[in-house]
Amino acid sequence: MDITTKPRFNPSDCTMQAAVRTEYGPPEVLRIAELPRPTPKDNEVLVKIYATTVTSADCRLRSLNVPAGFGLIVRLAMGIWRPRQTVLGSEFAGAVEAIGSKVTGFKVGDRVFGMSGASMGANAQYKCADENGPLAHIPPNLSYEEAAALPFGGTTALNFFRRGGLKAGDRLLVNGASGAVGVAAVQLARDLGADVTAVCSGRNAELVRELGACRVVDYTRQDFTRLGQTYDVILDTVGTAPFVRSKPVLRKGGRLLLVLATLAQMLAAPRESLLGNRKIVAGPASERAEDVRSLAKLAQEGRLRPVIDRRYSLEQIAEAHRYVETGRKRGSVVLTVQHEPYATLS
Secondary structure: OOEEEEEOOOOOOOEEEEEEOOOOOOHHHOEEEEEEOOOOOOOEEEEEEEEEEEOHHHHHHHHOOOOOOOHHHHHHHHOOOOOOOOEOOOEEEEEEEEEOOOOOOOOOOOEEEEEOHHHOOOOEOEEEEEOOOOEEEOOOOOOHHHHHOOHHHHHHHHHHHHHHOOOOOOEEEEEOOOEHHHHHHHHHHHHHOOEEEEEEOHHHHHHHHHHOOOEEEEOOOOOHHHOOOOEEEEEEOOOOOOHHHHHHHEEEEEEEEEOOOOHHHHHHHHHHHHHHOOEEEEOOOOOOHHHHHHHHHHHHOOOOOOOEEEEEEHHHHHHHHHHHOOOOOOEEEEEEOOOOEEEEEO
16 A cells, blocks of 8 residues: 555635735735635636745835835725735746636646736735736746746846847946846846846856856945946846936936836936937836747747745745845745645555
8 A cells, every 4th residue: 555645636625825915014914824716717727836936026015115106106006005915926837727718828737937917916826827918838947936037027127128229239237137137137138139237246246247247346346337337228127226327327329227216217207318318218017928938938048047046935925025125135036835735545
């Protein structure tokens, strides 16, 4: 008589575990709870999640520590007194557990990864995803954890580079080059043929060089605006290179890409672009299905490498949020999601 461990499958089990918060506040507001398991609509797949992430955006939405001017806007969108969506998380990777009646691009058992957008909800054991949305097959050379680390940073960088017209030969500076967006931006820009200068702390210099940066500026020792270099494009992922600071080193006709901007900076961008002979791009990045598929192809071909700093279990989500809030993570912080096994006799 052998005891074999298999994933539990019980059609009558309609619940799942998820990391929830019912109020805004510090990481301690997060807890694990039982929620109804979602049911896919006709055009959706149900993904059994094995890996998800904690991003800086998750931390901002949890704490409401958002860029200046966005506090009321976020509350109106997410809930005035308490969050309407209790489950955070925008990246996931897992296996298709069920499909809707009209789904043709995926089948049960497929390994997939993607983004959940404004609906969030990825810090859970299950998530429904539109088959035509930002969802793609996981390349065979990636684990679930590696796949979960791809879409947020990758799609953000692709979106800003597209809006900013980055092209081969451009001199690009990436401010905040070792975060989730930064590590993707360095690699994608290198792949495009841009000349990349990375701004990060000295401890991350070797990493960003490995990813394709031609030169590195240690912001703890140097100010990139005082080194006598100018750039065609500046990508600011951390909100410390606004137009007033970047303008002296941004060439005429250059583009400043503000991934993290205050409301005042966003509203002023059109005027400053017209008057300063430099284009400013600000505002949220869209999540496109074709971008997620492009990231999968690049990763399969070895042209894009996921960078994972730390791994936590879903139950350790508060600890993961505390670490992300330090601002010192390299690449992504991944949550591994367990599904309770059961023993059968044979």
